[in-house]
Amino acid sequence: MLEEQLRAAGYEIVPFGQPAELGIIHTCVVTREAETKSRKYIHRFLRQNPGAVTAVIGCYAQTAAEAIAAMGGVDLVLGNDAKMLLSDYLDLPRQDAPVVLRPRPERKTFTIRFEPDGPPLRQRVNLKIQDGCDTMCSYCYIPFARGRSRSRDFGDIVNEATALVHRGAKEIVLTGVNLGDFEQDGRRLADLVDALSALAPQPRVRISSIELTNLPETLFERMADPAHALVPHLHVPLQSGSDTVLQAMRRPYTAADYLALLGRAAAAVPGIGIGADVMVGFPGETDADFEATCALVRESPLFYLHVFQYSERPEVASVRLEDKVPVETAGFRSEVLIQIGEEKKRAFLEHQIGKTLRVLFEDCEGEHWRGHADNYLEVAVESREDLRNRFGRVRINALQGRLLFGTIETME
Ligand code: SF4
Known part of the structure; x- marks a missing residue:
């Protein structure tokens, strides 16, 4: 989403490591190693791009703004609830100390700014529907960085999903910190997947991860229904x-x-x-x-x-x-x-050998197209056609290493 905002503002996106006028380091603190890596990337960008505008966003920005400011050279420190506002701050005159914005996440329904008319999409896309967590597992730092559980506005999610589908997305992955907590005005996760299943064209809908304690078992009947968008x-x-x-x-x-x-x-x-x-x-x-x-x-x-x-x-x-x-x-x-x-x-x-799986093709190596089946297995087929972002029904013939190989029965 940030990438799209920046492209819309006229930026060209280059991979990390190439010279850049603006650097965005999206940080993580879920483990000590992740935090160390976040610091390493900030230092590396500052060293390689001394004149660039540097923005540090995400969980480390939320939890360690003082440590980031002390590094010297960082211009923007935007915590989790402020990171989507990045483009609003890019034209500010540069100062000695960084602009720090890390509001404490409020426990209320939120919306997310998205680009409804971006370029065509030819890959699986993530759609954030929830943030934060109330469970407080004894080892977990996430509630400190992300705050208490809150849900995204139902209509805002459906509007973004509609835009994604119209731009060509065939698979939507629902993301959040504790997805089963999703609730807005009495509508819960099962209602949301039903609303997404009713979109035209119908995307494939996947739940990224869900806790056992709030997994609604009414999802099972939807997963078992081939006409429903929710995958098994x-x-x-x-x-x-x-x-x-x-x-x-x-x-x-x-x-x-x-x-x-x-x-x-x-x-x-x-x-x-x-x-x-x-x-x-x-x-x-x-x-x-x-x-x-x-x-x-x-x-x-x-x-x-x-x-x-x-x-x-x-x-x-x-x-x-x-x-x-x-x-x-x-x-x-x-x-x-x-x-x-x-x-x-x-x-x-x-x-799986001998079964037929529905696969969304993603990438090609030589004449081998790879994609994921509804149940998340990786499948490859041989084809000279451009299969990217298309669904096919694939008969599974063999297993090589950890990859299933098959032949296409029909394409959708
Ligand atoms: S449920 Fe997940 S995010 Fe929440 S505290 Fe436990 S491990 Fe962390």
Whole structure:
């Protein structure tokens, strides 16, 4: 969205590392490593482009404006609720100290400025519908950076989705910090996906990630309905398969709740693809706790995992917990779990051979077109035609490495 605002204002976008008159460093603080990387990118841009206007935006700008100002050379520091106003501040005369704008996020419905008449779109697009989180998991810094949970105005979302579809977007990915919290004037996530499903032309609609505790199971019937835009794909963070660790993390569910929900999803939605985030090395995690996580993953219908090692932030509650797990142990557990994730993925992929999947083609390498199926599997076909941003029904014939290969039965 920012990119589009800047193009509309006459800027040309160049990749990071090329000389530029304006630098925008969009920062993250979700882990200590992400924060370190954010600082590194700011320093690198300042060093390589000493005369440029430099804007630091996002979560690090929200939480560490003083540290950014102390670096010297940064012109704009815009927190999360101010970053979309960037273009309003670009023509201001430059000053010794940066302009800092990081209003505390208010707990109220918000709108987002978007360009309704941008250039044609030929790729999947993100659509933000919610921000912030009230859950306060003991390890998580996000509520500090993003504030309390709030939803985007329903009409504003539908208007932007309509514009995106008219510009050619075939797939819309709904994003937010805690999507299941979405609520505006009594309308919730299921109402929103219904409204997006009614757009013409109908896009494919995907939910980026959703917490088990506020996942409306009424979504399952929509995912199972081929006429509905919502695809059969879920990403449900697990974090741990041990109830002791989940409790210490302040995650409001048990391992049994998680398995039961995934079981209901798999039973209700044929072919559904389900993935999860899992954390290893949380303080106090014993070998037995870790084994419980491995066992849950093996038993579940999960087909892919994003494995994270616990990363300590000074501000969060888990910092006070004892029995820190040595980095080597966390690293070992991470490798074991990644391996289990690979095995789960392979089994799920093999199960697809002989099936027909609906694929939206994205990229081409040589004569191989790749895209994602509705259930988020990556699929390749051979074709000399330009398939970019087109749907095809693909018969899956083979698995090579982690990629499914097939032949096109029909194109839409
Ligand atoms: S639900 Fe997610 S965003 Fe919210 S506090 Fe927990 S981990 Fe952080």
